[in-house]
Amino acid sequence: MDSLIHRLQALLRADQCLVGLDIEPRYLGDTMEKLSGALPLAVVRPESVAQVSAILRSCNDAGVGVVPQGGATGLAGGATPAGDCIVLSLERMRGVEEIDPAARTLTAWAGTPLQAVQEAAWDAGFFYPVDIGGRGSCQIGGNVATNAGGNRVIRYGMTRDQVLGLEVVLADGTVLTSLNKMMKNNAGYDLKQHFIGSEGTLGVITRVVLRLQPQPRSTCTALCAVSGYEDVLRLLQALQGSLGNALSAFEVMWPDFYELITTRVPGRPAPLAQGHGAYVLIEASGSDAARDQALFQAALEGVLEQGIVEDAVIAQSQAEARRLWAIRDGSGEFRSVFWPHVGFDVSLPAGDIGRFVAACTDAVRRRWPEAKTVFFGHVGDSNIHIGVKAGEGDQPTDDIDAIVYGLVRDWAGSVSAEHGIGLLKRHYLRYSRSEEEIALMKRIKRTLDPRNILNPAKIFEMQ
Structure with a gap:
């Protein structure tokens, strides 16, 4: 491990490679899950694609895991370090590189905050429609890696629907640059789709080409x-x-x-x-x-x-x-008025949501008669959010998860509508994906990341 740290320190300036007590708490997890116990081996903060490539090549050679981090606003533990690993923060690779009015596209570095993308598009006479509460902190690379949704999906679709091109660095340091600006491009496999929503398990996104929309008047x-x-x-x-x-x-x-x-x-x-x-x-x-x-x-x-x-x-x-x-x-005020509680982000066929809510409320209160629940969501895109508070103090999280996710499985829904799987939902992925689907996901993972260094232990466990 020491040899890897020395190699990274040789590649980067001192302020780009943090170790020990220099590692700030903000690098130890995301909104919902923080690291407990040992610190990561280092936090690296590259400023170029070449540096990302060199970091990944070094970690791959050493067989050491790399956890990519954006704004750490996730809600599934996807940015939480796991075991002896390197945290790779994209925070210094930020800025809008280009706006192409003719193609109606915006090219940005992965560490660019969503709000900065929105504002740059607006100032150029366009509109970037994806919007979520963490717009000032979340980063566009993280939005793509988790396929973020938000309030306007019913009209504009998810982040996936906004992405035309990507630049990605693979586990072995290979740089895959496909900064496509064209709506129509059927020249072979659409490789970017492998990385959108993959939660950093297949590659590290460094640049993104986004579709822009006309400004609403x-x-x-x-x-x-x-x-x-x-x-x-x-x-x-x-x-x-x-x-x-x-x-x-x-x-x-x-x-x-x-x-x-x-x-x-x-x-x-x-x-x-x-x-x-x-x-x-x-x-x-x-x-x-x-x-x-x-x-x-x-x-x-x-x-x-x-x-x-x-x-x-x-x-x-x-x-x-x-x-x-x-x-x-x-x-966003739940921490002051509904805390602690266990939260859920699920999808069901829109026609079933009303009956599902009734069934979920009934099941929770049969187990905890004094429990409080809240239900809200987008519905037009089949997504609802659920909050369950079984009582005061520590929540029986595993028991609540089993009830809610069990119902989602029984109603043929998705255990994750827009927040990803991360660490927190790994056990329940099989409730929404078949064994054959999960097996294929693992085959793709082994092909692109044979040493399992990219965000290990996220989405599913590799054998």
Whole structure:
């Protein structure tokens, strides 16, 4: 191990290779999982693709694991060091390299914060649609590596749908550069797809080419109350029919979530009365402010007249829109009002979600009669988030996981909608993937990383 550290120290400046007490706590994990026990062997902070290549070649030769890290905002333990390993932080490889107006693309280094990508695109007259709460801290390389989702998936898709080209460094140091800018490119295998969503287990992403969208010139926002989940589905169908692709967000909050946020979080007053079956935050964006507002108003009047919606409030300003979104984004306040709890990010067929929520609530309360739950999510893209608090103090995490993930398996859902598998969900991957699928994943892993140095122990264990 000492020889590897000496080799890395020879490749990098002192401030790029941290060891021992120089390793800051922020490198010891992500939002949900921190390293306990021994520190990683070193934290390396390369500033070029050549340095990434040299680091990986050295670690591969030594058979030492490498854990790539972006902004460490993940929720599945994917950035947590495991065993004797090197942490490879991309934080110094940041910046927007190019915006191509004709191709409508943006090329950025992997360590560029998502917010910086959004702002650069906007300043150039374009729009980058992926948006998540950690926009100021998360990095675009990490977004690609975990296939981040967010609130606008219903219209624009996941991060995967925004990526045209990648530069990736393989385990042996090979640099794979395919910074494609073309929408159509069927020249052989689409190799980038192997690395998008692979959580750093197949290669280290260094640069990304992203698709950009036209800037929306208008945004309309409303909060609706409905009697139950069947009307949530009716509302979604009606709005997709009347608004079409202008519908950019469809966020559903069950009464437990809505009540928690509007009664416990300061500055989040309830714009609609408690007691409805569900609350839906709707956003539509377009290119003609006057026309779009009229269409949005007409669409809501239509669903009110049909009895699909029981009550609604339409934002009359950006400030009012932000206040409505602040309720949905209140999940960021869980540490102050709903802690400790066990959280879940799952997907199910949209038509089953209402019955699944009822079954999940029933199963949890049969085990822990005083348990509290919250349900909220995107629904239009089949994704819901769940919070379970069995009681005060330490949570019986394994037992709660077994109940919730067991139901997800029984309902043919996915144990991870948008946060990845990482360390925390490895045991449950088989609930959503067949043995044949997992075996093929491992074959791909062995082909690209035969010594198993890239983010070892994440997603699944290799024999």
